[in-house]
Amino acid sequence: TSSGVFLLQMGWGDLGAFGEPSKETPNLDQMAAEGMLFLDFYTASPLCSPSRAALLTGRLPVRNGFYTTNGHARNAYTPQDIVGGIPDSELLLPELLKKGGYTNKIIGKWHLGHRPQFHPLKHGFDEWFGSPNCHFGPYNSTERPNIPVYRDWEMVGRYYEDFKIDLKTGEANLTQLYLQEALDFISKQQASQQPFFLYWAIDATHAPVYASKQFLGTSQRGLYGDAVREIDDSVGRILKHLQQLGISENTFVFFTSDNGAALISAPKQGGSNGPFLCGKQTTFEGGMREPAIAWWPGHIPAGGVSHQLGSVMDLFSTSLSLAGLQPPSDRQIDGIDLLPVILQGKLIDRPIFYYRGNELMAVRAGLYKAHYWTWSNSWEEHGKGIDFCPGQSVAGVTTHTQEEHTHLPLLFHLGRDPGEKYPLSFASEEYQRAVEHISGLVQQHKATLVPGQPQLNVCDQAVM
Amino acid sequence: TSSGVFLLQMGWGDLGAFGEPSKETPNLDQMAAEGMLFLDFYTASPLCSPSRAALLTGRLPVRNGFYTTNGHARNAYTPQDIVGGIPDSELLLPELLKKGGYTNKIIGKWHLGHRPQFHPLKHGFDEWFGSPNCHFGPYNSTERPNIPVYRDWEMVGRYYEDFKIDLKTGEANLTQLYLQEALDFISKQQASQQPFFLYWAIDATHAPVYASKQFLGTSQRGLYGDAVREIDDSVGRILKHLQQLGISENTFVFFTSDNGAALISAPKQGGSNGPFLCGKQTTFEGGMREPAIAWWPGHIPAGGVSHQLGSVMDLFSTSLSLAGLQPPSDRQIDGIDLLPVILQGKLIDRPIFYYRGNELMAVRAGLYKAHYWTWSNSWEEHGKGIDFCPGQSVAGVTTHTQEEHTHLPLLFHLGRDPGEKYPLSFASEEYQRAVEHISGLVQQHKATLVPGQPQLNVCDQAVM
Numbered sequence: 001t002s003s004g005v006f007l008l009q010m011g012w013g014d015l016g017a018f019g020e021p022s023k024e025t026p027n028l029d030q031m032a033a034e035g036m037l038f039l040d041f042y043t044a045s046p047l048c049s050p051s052r053a054a055l056l057t058g059r060l061p062v063r064n065g066f067y068t069t070n071g072h073a074r075n076a077y078t079p080q081d082i083v084g085g086i087p088d089s090e091l092l093l094p095e096l097l098k099k100g101g102y103t104n105k106i107i108g109k110w111h112l113g114h115r116p117q118f119h120p121l122k123h124g125f126d127e128w129f130g131s132p133n134c135h136f137g138p139y140n141s142t143e144r145p146n147i148p149v150y151r152d153w154e155m156v157g158r159y160y161e162d163f164k165i166d167l168k169t170g171e172a173n174l175t176q177l178y179l180q181e182a183l184d185f186i187s188k189q190q191a192s193q194q195p196f197f198l199y200w201a202i203d204a205t206h207a208p209v210y211a212s213k214q215f216l217g218t219s220q221r222g223l224y225g226d227a228v229r230e231i232d233d234s235v236g237r238i239l240k241h242l243q244q245l246g247i248s249e250n251t252f253v254f255f256t257s258d259n260g261a262a263l264i265s266a267p268k269q270g271g272s273n274g275p276f277l278c279g280k281q282t283t284f285e286g287g288m289r290e291p292a293i294a295w296w297p298g299h300i301p302a303g304g305v306s307h308q309l310g311s312v313m314d315l316f317s318t319s320l321s322l323a324g325l326q327p328p329s330d331r332q333i334d335g336i337d338l339l340p341v342i343l344q345g346k347l348i349d350r351p352i353f354y355y356r357g358n359e360l361m362a363v364r365a366g367l368y369k370a371h372y373w374t375w376s377n378s379w380e381e382h383g384k385g386i387d388f389c390p391g392q393s394v395a396g397v398t399t400h401t402q403e404e405h406t407h408l409p410l411l412f413h414l415g416r417d418p419g420e421k422y423p424l425s426f427a428s429e430e431y432q433r434a435v436e437h438i439s440g441l442v443q444q445h446k447a448t449l450v451p452g453q454p455q456l457n458v459c460d461q462a463v464m
Numbered sequence: 465t466s467s468g469v470f471l472l473q474m475g476w477g478d479l480g481a482f483g484e485p486s487k488e489t490p491n492l493d494q495m496a497a498e499g500m501l502f503l504d505f506y507t508a509s510p511l512c513s514p515s516r517a518a519l520l521t522g523r524l525p526v527r528n529g530f531y532t533t534n535g536h537a538r539n540a541y542t543p544q545d546i547v548g549g550i551p552d553s554e555l556l557l558p559e560l561l562k563k564g565g566y567t568n569k570i571i572g573k574w575h576l577g578h579r580p581q582f583h584p585l586k587h588g589f590d591e592w593f594g595s596p597n598c599h600f601g602p603y604n605s606t607e608r609p610n611i612p613v614y615r616d617w618e619m620v621g622r623y624y625e626d627f628k629i630d631l632k633t634g635e636a637n638l639t640q641l642y643l644q645e646a647l648d649f650i651s652k653q654q655a656s657q658q659p660f661f662l663y664w665a666i667d668a669t670h671a672p673v674y675a676s677k678q679f680l681g682t683s684q685r686g687l688y689g690d691a692v693r694e695i696d697d698s699v700g701r702i703l704k705h706l707q708q709l710g711i712s713e714n715t716f717v718f719f720t721s722d723n724g725a726a727l728i729s730a731p732k733q734g735g736s737n738g739p740f741l742c743g744k745q746t747t748f749e750g751g752m753r754e755p756a757i758a759w760w761p762g763h764i765p766a767g768g769v770s771h772q773l774g775s776v777m778d779l780f781s782t783s784l785s786l787a788g789l790q791p792p793s794d795r796q797i798d799g800i801d802l803l804p805v806i807l808q809g810k811l812i813d814r815p816i817f818y819y820r821g822n823e824l825m826a827v828r829a830g831l832y833k834a835h836y837w838t839w840s841n842s843w844e845e846h847g848k849g850i851d852f853c854p855g856q857s858v859a860g861v862t863t864h865t866q867e868e869h870t871h872l873p874l875l876f877h878l879g880r881d882p883g884e885k886y887p888l889s890f891a892s893e894e895y896q897r898a899v900e901h902i903s904g905l906v907q908q909h910k911a912t913l914v915p916g917q918p919q920l921n922v923c924d925q926a927v928m
Contacts, residue, residue, distance in 0.1 A: 267877075
């Protein structure tokens with residue numbers, strides 16, 4: 001069985017199926033109606049690089065090295081001058097799938113380091129069309145080059161220069177290029193009857209947001225909505241292509257996001273996290289709870305809904321399971337195989353760890369979530385107009401200083417209070433029972449944790 | 465064609481189909497999948513009594529008298545000692561439908577006055593099972609009686625005394641009684657082959673929230689969720705009953721709410737307004753934008769979605785249209801006939817007026833909403849812990865003093881910014897174009913407005 005993973009950068013609230021009031025995602029809504037909706041699904045970090053490293057290794061960023069120790073609870077990613085990247089010691093999903101005869105392709109943003117040793121084709125992918133990084137820019141090429149675009153080993157151009165993005169109009173045809181790549185790859189694999197792993201990780205909804213001409217101005221939601229519509233249309237075309245080639249029943253497809261919508265870019269370029277608190281960069285639900293849909297016609301009953309606590313890291317274990325392969329036994333794997341959940345409706349008891357950089361900020365077990373640390377961003381940043389929680393303010397929760405609660409964690413019941421507005425009373429029996437349980441999980445987690453060598457500590461202009 | 469209106473007190477975000485993360489409303493979600501979802505549907509007031517008067521008269525509360533002039537922009541309803549009620553001069557939907565041979569029944573909360581002249585059977589209803597008011601209490605019967613429950617003309621008991629509500633456990637079987645009433649009425653009408661209008665306006669999600677024993681503890685969302693599940697189950701049973709009796713294709717059914725979720729009762733007894741700002745009592749989207757579903761198998765195409773700006777007042781005009789009747793021509797009717805929208809996919813250009821008491825606070829036209837006044841609640845109330853916008857705070861918008869913006873209205877684009885967080889720049893061309901248009905609508909509205917005699921100005925203990 002082949003696997004396809006759509007990894008986007010949309011918020012929970014950006015899909016019609018998840019309550020976006022403009023309801024402009026008919027293809028994703030249809031995917032959900034035909035498949036299974038995961039309502040309690042998480043990314044592994046509120047920022048993109050660490051989430052992607054976690055998805056591909058099945059391991060928390062703090063284990064696979066995608067974090068920094070430069071500051072406490074500091075989010076970090078892979079800017080152009082980053083020295084680190086995905087260590088050779090990490091085993092990536094495509095490396096493992098290769099042993100099962102899979103052809104692996106990444107389309108879009110790699111984000112696991114851009115020095116030669118970190119190239120995706122050195123880590124199990126057979127093909128790549130995309131960039132090592134986001135399409136930030138344009139840059140003055142003398143001081144800082146524009147982000148390159150690769151086809152496999154070869155750099156084929158740079159954003160803004162060879163791959164046009166018009167920041168004024170928001171026009172760029174990149175999503176169409178990435179869509180065509182996916183369709184062609186799937187056709188080729190179907191013709192050769194080889195299983196494949198396709199990782200479609202495009203970046204259209206990341207600021208600066210862009211969309212193709214035919215989608216510009218088509219959304220009620222502005223440019224961001226145009227980009228969402230184009231992604232929705234692309235997902236629909238890819239699924240239809242699988243069906244038309246007659247391989248949809250042999251292809252497991254999963255749609256999710258690498259972090260919550262970036263509210264700092266709102267309203268022009270920012271999405272929606274629905275009823276949840278804050279957004280990207282935070283360990284509140286808005287930062288890490290993601291829209292998630294599993295689709296596999298003939299296997300997943302249509303209209304399914306699961307409350308399994310899931311994680312992007314589970315896509316590692318699940319894809320291996322689909323390939324009949326075992327996860328590596330020489331290291332801690334944080335992902336779980338979701339097939340019993342998807343095919344037999346099981347619920348697997350497991351916690352969700354919310355890390356921010358090197359710090360375990362919060363833990364969810366069942367419907368309870370305990371915050372050991374709270375932080376939105378610094379007063380200094382906030383004073384400059386950078387706001388991770390625009391229009392939202394919960395006293396003692398969305399704090400602008402790093403607040404430690406390790407002795408008396410803030411506890412929320414996410415069923416009654418998905419927006420994390422009403423901490424439970426410390427004196428309640430409910431509080432004591434839940435915190436005792438979660439603290440046990442934390443102890444266990446910390447006792448066995450072997451942090452990886454932090455990869456995101458050092459920048460050096462020389463590596464650009 | 466018969467009409468059924470479910471009028472509940474749930475928020476936009478309480479339905480799975482509208483993005484509630486626990487997704488516990490399979491019957492309502494199914495109703496939406498089989499019918500048409502209205503995503504831009506409004507009540508006529510952020511409080512219950514005026515909304516209900518508007519639904520049944522097709523007229524804004526400021527016209528039909530369901531407001532107070534005791535204070536500026538003051539919400540008012542019909543407490544037990546209210547002197548006023550629905551004036552005889554108002555023509556109610558059931559009065560008009562009677563001329564079309566309809567039998568009309570109200571099940572649940574009337575809320576249009578409780579003195580004898582306001583009795584629903586004096587205003588067109590043929591049958592009533594329910595109460596004139598919410599199930600507040602219990603009261604010490606010497607000073608203030610408990611709310612009575614009527615079967616038609618006869619008082620058959622009182623809440624807490626004869627109709628038990630256990631505030632400790634939250635147990636009450638009222639929704640089951642109201643469900644059975646509906647099923648029996650529909651059976652009777654089917655047997656007699658007479659068209660009917662059923663107004664199912666139960667109050668289970670109004671604080672103090674209750675649910676029947678079999679639903680207690682079944683929701684992830686606590687007691688409020690239990691009540692929602694029971695309502696969802698009841699709606700499913702009623703729709704199934706129509707189908708089993710073979711009259712679903714002759715029965716137009718509409719589900720909506722009379723105000724946004726009451727966030728002051730959260731988290732234990734309060735619902736969700738999804739991504740919208742604030743809740744009940746306010747003229748922000750959370751106070752007046754409602755979940756809405758039209759269902760009419762064989763007529764409404766399954767899975768429809770409409771962005772028509774709709775109002776509970778439209779149910780007046782639409783139900784008349786279904787009965788082949790004309791709305792009265794001697795008065796201003798604010799409702800419009802939604803059948804062209806529902807059956808032919810038309811979009812009718814019309815504004816939405818957001819009143820709070822006697823004041824026009826805001827107006828929506830297309831995707832633009834202009835606030836002429838902003839107010840959440842007073843600092844005094846807020847200091848007592850009464851918060852209409854818990855966890856939300858938008859500078860200059862969720863104000864605790866009444867702020868006038870009539871010269872420079874605050875303008876929001878509800879497509880890009882459904883949460884009303886980012887007022888448009890006064891200097892922008894977009895602002896000037898939109899405000900000019902809306903101000904024209906306001907002028908026109910105010911120039912022709914004939915306010916009704918305010919019914920909610922006077923309370924007198926003697927009327928209890």
